[in-house]
Amino acid sequence: MSQDLTRRTVLAVLAGGAVFLVKKANGQIVWQVNAARCINSRLGEVGVEACNLCTTECVVALSAVRAVNEYSKCGRCNICPAYFNITSAVNELGQPSEKLCPRDAIARKPIGKVDPEDPANNFYEYIIDEEKCDGCGKCVMKCKEPLGLGSITLRVRYDKCVNCNRCSISRACPQNALVQLPVGQAS
Amino acid sequence: MQYRQVQTIDGKGALRGIAVDSRGQLYAAGDSEIKLFDAAGRLKQRWPTSRPALAVAVARDGAVYAGEMGQIEIFDGAGKLLRTWRDETLLGRVTAIGFSKDSVLAGDAADRAIRRFDGSGEFLNNIGKDNPVNGLLIPNGVVDFAVARNGAIYAANPGKHRVEWYTPGGELLGHIGRFDGIDPAGFTGCCNPTNVAVRDGIYTTEKAGPRVKAYDFSGNLLAVIATHPFNPNCKNMSIAVDSHNRVYVVDTEKLAIFVFEPVTTV
Amino acid sequence: MSRLPQVIGRACVLLALLAQTALAQAIPYQRPVDTAPQADSIGGGYKVPAVQKPLPRDYWLQVVDVVALAAAMGVSVWLVLRRRSRRWLTALTIGSLAYFGFYREGCICPIGSLQNVVVALADPKYSIPMVVTATFVLPLVVALYFGRAFCGGVCALGAIQELVVLKPVQVPRRLDRALGLLKYVYLGLAILFAVKPALTRDFLICRFDPFVGFFRRTGAPHMLILGGAFLVVGMFVGRPYCRYLCPYAGLLAWCARLARRGVTITPNKELDCGLCAEACPYGAIEKMRAVRRNCLYCARCYASCPRDGELAHAKLVRSLPDGRGSEALSEPRPLGSEGGAAS
Numbered sequence: 200m201s202q203d204l205t206r207r208t209v210l211a212v213l214a215g216g217a218v219f220l221v222k223k224a225n226g227q228i229v230w231q232v233n234a235a236r237c238i239n240s241r242l243g244e245v246g247v248e249a250c251n252l253c254t255t256e257c258v259v260a261l262s263a264v265r266a267v268n269e270y271s272k273c274g275r276c277n278i279c280p281a282y283f284n285i286t287s288a289v290n291e292l293g294q295p296s297e298k299l300c301p302r303d304a305i306a307r308k309p310i311g312k313v314d315p316e317d318p319a320n321n322f323y324e325y326i327i328d329e330e331k332c333d334g335c336g337k338c339v340m341k342c343k344e345p346l347g348l349g350s351i352t353l354r355v356r357y358d359k360c361v362n363c364n365r366c367s368i369s370r371a372c373p374q375n376a377l378v379q380l381p382v383g384q385a386s
Numbered sequence: 387m388q389y390r391q392v393q394t395i396d397g398k399g400a401l402r403g404i405a406v407d408s409r410g411q412l413y414a415a416g417d418s419e420i421k422l423f424d425a426a427g428r429l430k431q432r433w434p435t436s437r438p439a440l441a442v443a444v445a446r447d448g449a450v451y452a453g454e455m456g457q458i459e460i461f462d463g464a465g466k467l468l469r470t471w472r473d474e475t476l477l478g479r480v481t482a483i484g485f486s487k488d489s490v491l492a493g494d495a496a497d498r499a500i501r502r503f504d505g506s507g508e509f510l511n512n513i514g515k516d517n518p519v520n521g522l523l524i525p526n527g528v529v530d531f532a533v534a535r536n537g538a539i540y541a542a543n544p545g546k547h548r549v550e551w552y553t554p555g556g557e558l559l560g561h562i563g564r565f566d567g568i569d570p571a572g573f574t575g576c577c578n579p580t581n582v583a584v585r586d587g588i589y590t591t592e593k594a595g596p597r598v599k600a601y602d603f604s605g606n607l608l609a610v611i612a613t614h615p616f617n618p619n620c621k622n623m624s625i626a627v628d629s630h631n632r633v634y635v636v637d638t639e640k641l642a643i644f645v646f647e648p649v650t651t652v
Numbered sequence: 653m654s655r656l657p658q659v660i661g662r663a664c665v666l667l668a669l670l671a672q673t674a675l676a677q678a679i680p681y682q683r684p685v686d687t688a689p690q691a692d693s694i695g696g697g698y699k700v701p702a703v704q705k706p707l708p709r710d711y712w713l714q715v716v717d718v719v720a721l722a723a724a725m726g727v728s729v730w731l732v733l734r735r736r737s738r739r740w741l742t743a744l745t746i747g748s749l750a751y752f753g754f755y756r757e758g759c760i761c762p763i764g765s766l767q768n769v770v771v772a773l774a775d776p777k778y779s780i781p782m783v784v785t786a787t788f789v790l791p792l793v794v795a796l797y798f799g800r801a802f803c804g805g806v807c808a809l810g811a812i813q814e815l816v817v818l819k820p821v822q823v824p825r826r827l828d829r830a831l832g833l834l835k836y837v838y839l840g841l842a843i844l845f846a847v848k849p850a851l852t853r854d855f856l857i858c859r860f861d862p863f864v865g866f867f868r869r870t871g872a873p874h875m876l877i878l879g880g881a882f883l884v885v886g887m888f889v890g891r892p893y894c895r896y897l898c899p900y901a902g903l904l905a906w907c908a909r910l911a912r913r914g915v916t917i918t919p920n921k922e923l924d925c926g927l928c929a930e931a932c933p934y935g936a937i938e939k940m941r942a943v944r945r946n947c948l949y950c951a952r953c954y955a956s957c958p959r960d961g962e963l964a965h966a967k968l969v970r971s972l973p974d975g976r977g978s979e980a981l982s983e984p985r986p987l988g989s990e991g992g993a994a995s
Contacts, residue, residue, distance in 0.1 A: 206796055206910040213796075217789045220772050225779035229708055245618040260870040270700050272688045274525030276545055276576040278565050280594075285567035285574060293565055311696035314518035320546050321519060322694050329704070345621040346594035347576055348525055348688055357708035361759055361868075364767065364855040375851070381779075382708060498693065520695055527687025 230366045231385040232264060234352040236376035239339040249340035253353055254333050256368040263360035264334035264353050264368065266304075268327050272350035275310065275322040280346050281338035282307055282325055293319055300338055304331035329356065355385075387600065387609035389633065393645035394615075395427040401636045403441035403453065403482065404643060406628040412643065413450060414636075415439035420452055420461065427645075433465030441493070441624075443483035451490065453480030458492060471507045484533040486554045491539060493529030498522045500531055500541060502554055513556040514541055525577045526593070528622045532584040540584045544577035549588055549601075562588065562605030570599070571607040583625040583633075591623040591635060598625065598635050598646070611635075611646050714783045717756065722790055724748055724806040728949060729798045731805070733913060736954035744805040745814050753808035758867040760784060762791045762802065763809070763900040764857045766839075767846040774847040791900075795907035799914030802904065803894060804949020809863050810894050814950065818887040820933030828935045831896040839899035857899060890933030894948060905945035915942045915953065923959060931956035 234240040238250045253264035278285065278294065282305050287297035298305070304327055311322045327338070334353055342351040355377075369377030400416035407413070410425040418438050422431040441453030449468065450461040457472040458480055471477065478496025485491065489510060490503045498521030500513040514522045514529075522529055523545020531541035538551045538559065548563035563579070566572020573579055579590035579599075587608055588601045596616040600608040616623070617639035624636045633646040691700050724744065731741045752758065765788040772780035791802035803810050823831075838856075845854040858864075862879040865871025871879075885892050894901060908914065917928055917940060929937040932953050936946035942953070 202910055206912070209907060209910060210793065210796055213789055213792055216769075216773075217785050220769065220780050220785045221782050223772060223779060224782045224785070227708065227711075227781050228779060242619055258868060258871070260868070267703060269703055271690070274545075274576060274688050275694065276523075276525055278547065278576055280576050288568065289566050289572070295565075295567055310698045311694040312518045312520075313696075320517070320523070322523075322689065322698075324701070326701075345619050350688065356706050358706035360708070361757060362708060363759070364764070364858055365853060495687075498689075520693070525688060 225381070227362075227382045228379045229355070229357060229362055229382050229385050230360065230369065230377055231355050231380050232353045233376045233378050236374040237339075237353060238374055238376075239336040240343050240349065240352050242344055247340075249336040250373075251335045251337075252371045252373075253368050254335050256371045257334075258363065258367055259359060259361060261359075262334040263356055265329045265332040265356050265359075266327050266334060266336070266338050266351050267329075267354045267356075268325055269350045269352070270324070272348060273325060274348045274350070275324060276347075277319050277321065277323060279307070279323070279325055279342075281305065281342040281351055285341075299341060300332075301335065302331045302333060304328045305338060327351070357382075357385075388649040388651075389609060389611040389646040390649050391612065391615060391644055392632070392647045393427055395423055395643040395645065397421075397636070397641040397643060398429050398432075399641065401624075401638060401641050401643065402439065402622075403443075403624045404626050404634055404636055405443045406626040406634060407444040407448070408629060410628055410630075412626075412634060413442045413444060414643070415442040415452055420450060420465070422465075423643075427643075431465060433461065435459055436470075441480055441482050443485065445485055445490075451483045453477075453483050453492060455479050458483065458490075469507070471503070473509075476501050476509055479527075481528045482530045484531055484539065486533045486537045486539060489554055491531070491533065491554075493531055493541075495524060495527050495529045498524055498529065500529060500539065500552075502556075511556050513539060513552045513554070514543075514550070516556060516558070519545075523577070526580055526622055528580060530581040530622075530624070532582050534584045540582055540588060542579045542582040542590065544573075544580055547573040547578060549579060549582050549590060562601060562603075563590075570597075570610055580622045581625050583627045585627040585629075585631060589625055589627055589633060591625045593621040593623070594618075596620045596623060598623075598633060600633075609648075612644065615644055616640075711783075714781075717752075717760075718783050718786045718790070720751065721762075721787060721806065724752075725791065725794045725801045728801040728805045729794070732801070732915065732949050732951045732954075733798065736951055738951050738955040741805050741949075741951050742815075745811045748806050749808055749811035749815070752806070753812060753863075753867045758808050758861065758864045759858075760787055761808065762787050763807075763898060764855065764861075766900055766903065767842055767855050767857055770843050770846045771853065775850070778850075792903060792907050795904045796910055797912055799908040799911045799944050799947055799949065800901075800904050801949050803901070804951070807894075808867065809861070809898070810891060810948065812863050812866065813883065813886045813891040813893060814948075816883050816886050817890050817933055820890040821888055822930075822933075823889060823935055825935065825938070828895070834896050835898055835902050838897055839902050842899050862893065891948060895934060895946070908944045908947070911944055914944045915947045915949065915951075917942045917953065925958070927956045927958065928953035 254262045257263055281299060283295040284297040284299045285295050287295045290296040306326045307323050309321050310324045314320045336353055339351050339353055343349045366377050398421060401414055403415045405413045412423040414421045419432050419434045420439055420442055421429060424430045435452050435454060437454040439452045439454055443451045448463045452459045456474045457470055457477055459467060460469045461467055477492060478494050480492045481495045482493035488505055492501045494501055499515040502510040502513060504510055522543050526544060531539050533539055537554060540549055540551045543550050547565040548561045550561040551559050564572050567574045573592060575594045578592035580593050581591045583589040590599050597613040598611040600611055602608055611633055616637050620638045623638055626634045631648055635644050637644060691698050727744055731737055765784050768780050768784045769788050771778050794801050842856045845856050862882045865876045865879055882893055924940050934946060934948045936943045
């Protein structure tokens with residue numbers, strides 16, 4: 200019957216198409232922030248407000264983009280411009296009195312040998328709590344060169360990203376900093 | 387005190403460390419060469435170094451010491467190579483050179499310390515390493531110091547936001563400066579001052595809000611020499627002061643040397 | 653929404669991290685920094701902590717989703733065609749809404765996957781994961797044999813609309829046909845925007861999904877209002893998105909036409925009472941026969957049939973030739989003035 204034939208033809212087309220597409224399959228692609236283009240990270244942009252489009256545009260309730268500190272590149276400075284608000288008044292310890300992160304997501308702890316006479320003269324590790332961070336980019340902007348060493352960058356976190364076909368942050372980003380990469384190359 | 391900019395010298399390539407000799411000639415290290423500018427700012431001579439040159443200094447006898455990675459090369463005033471001091475451990479990354487009485491001092495950024503050698507290259511002692519953090523705190527990767535007339539070594543310790551001075555034997559004598567993000571007398575940011583020069587006062591350069599300042603030896607701010615001509619992305623701006631109290635500062639982004647002069651009010 | 657898959661998934665992520673060396677080069681960054689103090693310089697037994705590099709959802713979990721899709725469709729076919737139980741079908745609907753809707757947050761879905769397939773066919777550089785291809789193909793294959801089983805109790809968008817059907821009105825056939833053309837317009841637009849080059853490519857179906865805001869529990873206000881409007885309308889006009897807008901529905905409808913089996917209203921002059929036609933909220937019964945391409949597998953017709961379940965009726969059904977319903981063995985009895993499913 201012609202209906203059987205049509206059905207078989209459609210099935211063959213579907214099967215053929217599926218085989219063709221499966222052969223093309225090359226693993227998953229994911230979104231990632233290109234720090235070379237991100238306003239908060241790249242050289243040249245000074246005196247501008249930190250861009251928080253990653254926070255506001257992501258479709259997930261708490262953005263999948265978070266600030267990440269690349270520890271091997273962190274200066275471990277006593278007065279970290281990303282941790283402290285360095286334009287606030289200095290307290291009696293010689294530190295700025297205010298912290299920068301609006302969600303208090305950065306923790307500071309001394310590492311290495313602590314100077315017992317003057318704990319301010321020491322190395323400090325700065326750890327970002329990703330559950331609190333919302334990717335607003337303030338710390339990233341302050342950490343970037345030349346003010347800091349640029350060890351904090353905004354990154355898409357894959358345990359939170361739903362991997363949309365077209366990332367809504369990528370549609371809003373004025374620098375096209377959201378790029379798609381094979382999952383093995385993204386971090 | 388006020389300063390005004392009197393000159394801009396085109397660096398003719400990359401610029402790292404600078405030094406000024408007694409005749410007002412300017413030596414600049416950059417790329418893999420040493421450049422010599424006359425007092426008017428014209429490029430007089432340039433000669434290559436075997437490794438990228440990070441720092442330069444002129445001894446009293448006119449020899450030009452070039453600090454590089456793993457070695458110091460010593461040239462005569464015309465650019466002929468006289469000696470090479472090579473030591474991958476002690477001279478890992480020489481970012482500053484100075485002279486104190488008979489010794490040659492080299493700032494090794496790889497080990498965060500200043501090394502003291504005698505005139506023939508024998509290592510004598512370290513300076514700046516005798517503290518719990520085992521060296522100077524230099525997240526910017528540059529050790530900079532200057533030697534005062536009395537032989538004391540004034541070293542910038544940017545992680546501690548101060549300038550410290552030591553005896554040539556390595557004993558800490560004192561320090562000036564503190565962190566302050568608002569008061570111009572303080573050093574702002576994560577690690578400032580990055581570079582220091584000494585003549586009749588202490589001259590410092592800072593990054594991120596680049597500026598050049600002068601202090602007296604008690605730590606009082608004498609002048610904010612300049613802020614505006616610098617590219618805001620400058621970092622590790624080398625500074626030198628000549629016998630007329632003219633201040634030479636490198637702009638590491640525009641690759642030029644700005645010269646400032648105190649405005650003498652009669 | 654058990655946490656167990658996530659716990660197992662995270663354990664596998666850790667194992668994968670340990671197994672893989674050099675998991676990623678980060679994207680290169682201008683003016684790379686090599687001046688930061690390293691562990692030996694800091695001293696005191698300090699070790700540089702590793703930066704967390706969380707991996708996306710495990711592959712085997714994505715395969716589980718595809719298996720779940722196939723299984724749910726199989727259950728839907730069995731529940732509607734064999735058991736004919738609306739109660740169990742509602743349970744399946746709720747289960748699908750919970751899993752595919754609120755747990756997986758509506759992504760990936762077969763409706764959206766058609767865009768990925770289109771892009772993969774048009775752009776030689778685009779790589780489509782196998783699970784997405786499977787998600788696209790499976791409901792169509794099922795439709796080829798059994799009709800729109802996907803729509804009945806499996807599709808999360810359909811499920812949420814199915815659960816709000818309150819007092820459906822019968823849409824006049826001409827209007828129903830005209831509105832039904834909208835889904836082909838949407839299909840065309842979705843394909844058009846999907847084949848654009850990479851930076852200008854737009855995934856319309858994802859962007860204008862009215863219900864994804866509910867699944868994610870967050871969304872742009874205008875989309876949430878739109879979704880709410882669809883649901884409110886859906887109380888009175890059954891499943892408006894599915895019947896008039898869903899671009900995948902067009903493809904399913906074409907396949908369902910060719911199905912061997914499906915919902916069947918057995919032709920019989922004595923038995924034609926028309927209750928099923930009144931009961932069908934989706935206009936899928938015309939002239940007392942099931943219109944396979946419109947049937948959304950809700951089993952209301954079976955539930956409303958007073959003779960369904962009777963042994964005699966069952967025997968009668970099985971003894972008749974394979975009911976495609978094209979040959980009417982009797983004239984349909986004219987019904988009340990409600991414009992029923994009769995023309």
